[in-house]
Amino acid sequence: MRGIKLDGKKDPTLITWTIKRLRQPARVRIALRQGGRDLAVPCVRHDDSVKAGQVIALPADDFSTPLHASVSGKVMAVGTFAHPFLEDAQAIEIVGDGRGETAPGVGTERLGWESLDRAQLAPLFRQAGLVTMDEAMVPLHVLAQESLTARVRTLVINLCEPEPYVTSEQALAMSHALEIIQGAEILRKAFGAEKITAVLTEDKIQAAELLKSKIYFLKWGHVDVRVLPLVYPQGLDVPLAETLLERKLKLPAEWHRGGTPQDKGLALHRVFRSEGLEILNGASAFAAHEAIVLQKPLFERAVTVGGECVMEPKNLWAPLGLSFQDVFKAAKGLMRDPAKVIAGGPMQGRFQAGLEAMLVKGIPALLALPPEAAPDPAASACIHCGLCIDVCPENLSPVMITLASESGLYEEAASWNAADCIRCGNCTYICPSKRPMDALIDRAIHEQLNSESRL
Amino acid sequence: MIRSKTSPSRAPFIRAASTASDFLWKRSAALLIPAAAAVFFYGPAALALFAASAAAAVLAERAMGFILKKPVPFQGGHALGIGLTLALMLPPGLPLWMAVLGAVFAVAVARDAFGGPGQAPLPPILAGFLFLAVSFPLEMRAVTDPVTGHAAAHGLAWLKDGVADSGPHLSRIFMTPQPGGAGMVFFPALAAAGLLLIFQRLVFWELPFLFLAASALTAFGFGEHPAAALAGSNAFAAFFLISEGMTAPHNRHGARFFALLAGFLAAALRQVSGAFDPSAAAVMMVSFLTPWLEEAGRTERGWAPPRGASA
Numbered sequence: 045m046r047g048i049k050l051d052g053k054k055d056p057t058l059i060t061w062t063i064k065r066l067r068q069p070a071r072v073r074i075a076l077r078q079g080g081r082d083l084a085v086p087c088v089r090h091d092d093s094v095k096a097g098q099v100i101a102l103p104a105d106d107f108s109t110p111l112h113a114s115v116s117g118k119v120m121a122v123g124t125f126a127h128p129f130l131e132d133a134q135a136i137e138i139v140g141d142g143r144g145e146t147a148p149g150v151g152t153e154r155l156g157w158e159s160l161d162r163a164q165l166a167p168l169f170r171q172a173g174l175v176t177m178d179e180a181m182v183p184l185h186v187l188a189q190e191s192l193t194a195r196v197r198t199l200v201i202n203l204c205e206p207e208p209y210v211t212s213e214q215a216l217a218m219s220h221a222l223e224i225i226q227g228a229e230i231l232r233k234a235f236g237a238e239k240i241t242a243v244l245t246e247d248k249i250q251a252a253e254l255l256k257s258k259i260y261f262l263k264w265g266h267v268d269v270r271v272l273p274l275v276y277p278q279g280l281d282v283p284l285a286e287t288l289l290e291r292k293l294k295l296p297a298e299w300h301r302g303g304t305p306q307d308k309g310l311a312l313h314r315v316f317r318s319e320g321l322e323i324l325n326g327a328s329a330f331a332a333h334e335a336i337v338l339q340k341p342l343f344e345r346a347v348t349v350g351g352e353c354v355m356e357p358k359n360l361w362a363p364l365g366l367s368f369q370d371v372f373k374a375a376k377g378l379m380r381d382p383a384k385v386i387a388g389g390p391m392q393g394r395f396q397a398g399l400e401a402m403l404v405k406g407i408p409a410l411l412a413l414p415p416e417a418a419p420d421p422a423a424s425a426c427i428h429c430g431l432c433i434d435v436c437p438e439n440l441s442p443v444m445i446t447l448a449s450e451s452g453l454y455e456e457a458a459s460w461n462a463a464d465c466i467r468c469g470n471c472t473y474i475c476p477s478k479r480p481m482d483a484l485i486d487r488a489i490h491e492q493l494n495s496e497s498r499l
Numbered sequence: 500m501i502r503s504k505t506s507p508s509r510a511p512f513i514r515a516a517s518t519a520s521d522f523l524w525k526r527s528a529a530l531l532i533p534a535a536a537a538v539f540f541y542g543p544a545a546l547a548l549f550a551a552s553a554a555a556a557v558l559a560e561r562a563m564g565f566i567l568k569k570p571v572p573f574q575g576g577h578a579l580g581i582g583l584t585l586a587l588m589l590p591p592g593l594p595l596w597m598a599v600l601g602a603v604f605a606v607a608v609a610r611d612a613f614g615g616p617g618q619a620p621l622p623p624i625l626a627g628f629l630f631l632a633v634s635f636p637l638e639m640r641a642v643t644d645p646v647t648g649h650a651a652a653h654g655l656a657w658l659k660d661g662v663a664d665s666g667p668h669l670s671r672i673f674m675t676p677q678p679g680g681a682g683m684v685f686f687p688a689l690a691a692a693g694l695l696l697i698f699q700r701l702v703f704w705e706l707p708f709l710f711l712a713a714s715a716l717t718a719f720g721f722g723e724h725p726a727a728a729l730a731g732s733n734a735f736a737a738f739f740l741i742s743e744g745m746t747a748p749h750n751r752h753g754a755r756f757f758a759l760l761a762g763f764l765a766a767a768l769r770q771v772s773g774a775f776d777p778s779a780a781a782v783m784m785v786s787f788l789t790p791w792l793e794e795a796g797r798t799e800r801g802w803a804p805p806r807g808a809s810a
């Protein structure tokens with residue numbers, strides 16, 4: 045695959061594999077909408093005492109999941125707070141009491157979890173609030189239900205984590221390899237898949253070996269580990285699926301249209317499933333293990349706190365709903381004002397206008413980048429160097445798409461297969477003229493979709 | 500309806516370090532190698548020619564920027580490249596004012612009046628060269644032999660003269676200073692600059708290779724020694740003209756067709772006319788075909804599938 049060898053910048057957060065626990069936070073705000081399409085209705089009131097893992101909101105529809113308190117403390121309010129992905133969101137605010145108590149049963153092993161079957165697992169996923177632990181945050185019970193009418197051959201556990209700075213998956217794989225494998229097995233059963241393939245990039249060879257040793261120990265013949273070359277965007281879900289299937293996929297219009305993260309994610313999972321794949325990351329497998337084996341609902345996650353502005357970059361177990369301000373504080377704070385705060389990685393993540401937004405389930409990393417690392421360069425004319433063509437994983441000609449889009453020739457742009465773009469960001473990254481390739485491609489695709497829907 | 504946050508600042512947030520002006524300045528830097536060879540063989544006159552043309556190009560750009568109220572693109576790197584490349588193609592004895600005129604025409608008229616870099620239908624360098632060739636045919640044809648200092652035939656004709664029946668001495672192509680455009684005087688200098696461009700990835704290696712291969716085959720077809728394809732202006736065109744990004748098609752198959760066609764035409768033109776630089780003329784003619792080549796070179800996804808595709 046064509047792509048770029050990005051400077052990984054992962055070392056600062058990989059000094060140790062341990063994912064640090066932070067002190068009990070003073071305050072969390074748990075968003076009632078995590079990914080845009082879901083909605084939960086509060087079932088606690090002002091001044092109620094809650095413990096970590098206790099249900100505080102019930103799902104409003106079949107798609108949604110319940111939400112759980114992530115700290116022990118008192119419910120303060122339900123209010124509108126800044127959300128990292130959505131324009132505004134209601135959230136339940138809990139003021140921590142510092143005691144760190146968990147709800148009864150949380151953390152104790154579930155008897156007979158090995159013999160749970162497909163029909164039993166999906167409701168348990170839902171009770172535990174499990175979602176895919178990437179920006180899409182599609183509830184796992186929804187995926188499990190949809191897989192009933194499809195044939196999923198392979199469950200892919202995507203541990204590639206191709207973006208610079210982000211290491212929460214890698215740290216999780218190094219510190220909890222067995223849990224990830226067992227979680228994957230639980231997911232496999234829930235999706236009715238035949239086998240499991242864990243995929244990593246070659247820089248994570250240690251983690252791959254560790255996983256292999258656990259699989260050997262478990263004597264599981266249906267699980268294998270694949271190591272892929274390290275070249276961005278290999279390891280994003282779409283190129284990974286294309287590599288495994290050895291052909292290019294057609295991306296759905298819903299995905300291009302770009303509704304909420306959950307709408308986009310759901311559309312993509314349907315495409316994968318129609319090809320017999322289900323792709324989930326390591327954090328999702330780990331969360332499934334916690335929920336099914338240890339009866340621990342999803343109320344915290346591993347987050348990489350990184351970027352050159354962070355005093356002590358590290359991986360953290362962060363309770364959901366923690367404000368970004370507090371997440372950075374847990375890494376000793378910021379040593380300089382960041383030019384950009386990003387939820388996610390620097391190639392795919394989302395810009396954050398402030399530090400007030402709260403952590404949701406799908407944020408694997410929080411980065412604070414200085415202007416040298418995340419510049420806002422002025423664009424100049426295309427010098428036709430062809431670099432963008434050389435790095436496009438989809439073998440497109442980004443220069444032709446963008447030149448056409450720039451002059452408003454959207455049909456011409458479409459004829460260069462703009463709609464096959466997977467928004468990996470490579471062309472924008474590489475362009476020496478710093479042209480806004482992504483925005484131009486977006487515009488071309490939207491115009492194309494609009495004119496198609498007018499027909 | 501729940502709206503997804505949209506933000507003016509969007510991924511990717513990190514950018515490659517190299518900029519377009521770096522790119523263009525590096526190209527110009529590579530041109531200094533053949534320029535140095537020219538100064539070595541022709542003396543200070545060649546130096547004056549380069550300086551005049553480069554300065555004229557850069558100043559013309561500033562002036563146009565002022566008149567059209569546009570910022571100077573690429574910190575002058577693009578205009579500098581035009582001025583230098585053009586000067587390298589001119590006969591070393593050309594009056595300086597003509598060189599200045601050519602450079603000004605290339606930048607101000609052929610490029611900026613058409614809307615700036617990348618907008619003009621004809622590559623500015625070749626437009627400037629064509630302008631001079633039409634306006635001052637005699638002066639543009641007056642080349643001297645760098646060794647004897649006497650008037651001489653243009654590079655390739657010179658090659659032919661010298662090799663009447665015994666076939667060309669390869670050393671005559673590769674190591675002897677050749678008459679012709681100032682920068683084409685010494686093959687090793689051109690090759691060094693070309694390799695530098697290729698290794699710095701400023702030029703996609705296949706293009707010069709295909710151009711020269713097509714040229715060699717065609718020359719052979721006309722009964723010449725294939726190595727003649729490497730002489731003087733042809734090597735120059737291979738490294739500096741066809742790969743000048745804004746000329747060639749922007750899909751790889753199209754660019755390949757472009758290189759092949761230009762290579763063929765360069766060798767063929769040489770047979771019918773010994774007058775001007777046939778290689779530059781060939782590239783110029785094929786440039787007009789760029790839109791069609793682009794179309795013809797299109798693959799299902801716009802770009803050739805990767806060879807030996809792996810993960």
Ligand code: SF4
Nearest residue numbers: 426427429430432475
């Ligand atoms: S990388 Fe940028 S400057 Fe180069 S061809 Fe592509 S769009 Fe043009």
Ligand code: SF4
Nearest residue numbers: 436465466468469471
């Ligand atoms: S055109 Fe799309 S797929 Fe190709 S490099 Fe650009 S963003 Fe990536």
